[in-house]
Amino acid sequence: MEDVTDAGIYARESPYLERYVQLGVASGRALSVSFPEVPDEEAETAESHPILDRIFEYLDGLEEVDFDDVQVALTVPTDQRAVLEQVRTIPYGEQTDVSTLAATTPDLDPEDDDDIILVRTALDGNPAPLLIPDHRVRDGPSAAPPQIEQKLRSIEEL
Template sequence: MDRRPDGGLGDTGVFARRFDALGRAVEVGTASGRVISVSFPESPPADADGDHPLLDRIGEYLAGAEDDFADVEVAITVPTDQRAVLDAVRNVPYGESIDLARVTKMTAGLDHEDDADLDTARTALRSNPVPIVIPDHRISGAPGATPGPVADRLRDIEGVRDS
């Protein structure tokens, strides 16, 4: 599949579509071709457009196509230390799971034996503004921003086993 360098996300706006595989919708916010938010409402907002390349890719992913969304550009506003954690999480491969300590080890400037650094990692995962694109569902031992039932379904789709 050919994709633009920005992951095919040239639009700005709010886009949403219901996916039977999740039993709910996926809502994507974009600005200047970058993803700024992903959420999982029960149903798509009435004013959201259902036609977007990222929603197409998510649909393919939910149907079993392997996609790590690594080429999707994000524009998120989070503290620098939390951004570093989320950048590390983007490196967890499709179909794999790692624990919170490993994420902290993968994050420059954080110590996996320091409680404050582990809390920083937990906070980053809970505050993740773009779940799926930043796959917090692949991290065990710490809740992410992906709602529990959705995270469980994503792990099932990927065949992820907790580390």
């Protein structure tokens, strides 16, 4: 991945999403992705930013785009980080469910209610939806607004 060292908040309007895509970056890593109706006052309108460019290629839906090489700085508890790292392995155009996600995440048991709650909590608190594609977990919460989650699923024909 191209070096992305400029720290800051970047935003670009998406006609497809009918919202902005806002990206927080520090030390070459993505900190957050959000979809506000109006970007934060601190956000720089970015006509060109390597990660936003890739996100907009994805939103165009003309070709399969993945974000495997984008470094995401996860500042969440370790057990939630393990869940979100597992979500990143779900391939473009495929989906899973919460139980299977728990079964494939190290040290979690899909039969344990607390582990299922942990998976749901991690998905709901995902700081970088799309880069961490929680929209591919069909029966779990997404950190993206519901209308955005549906549009992301539509792109991948999920």
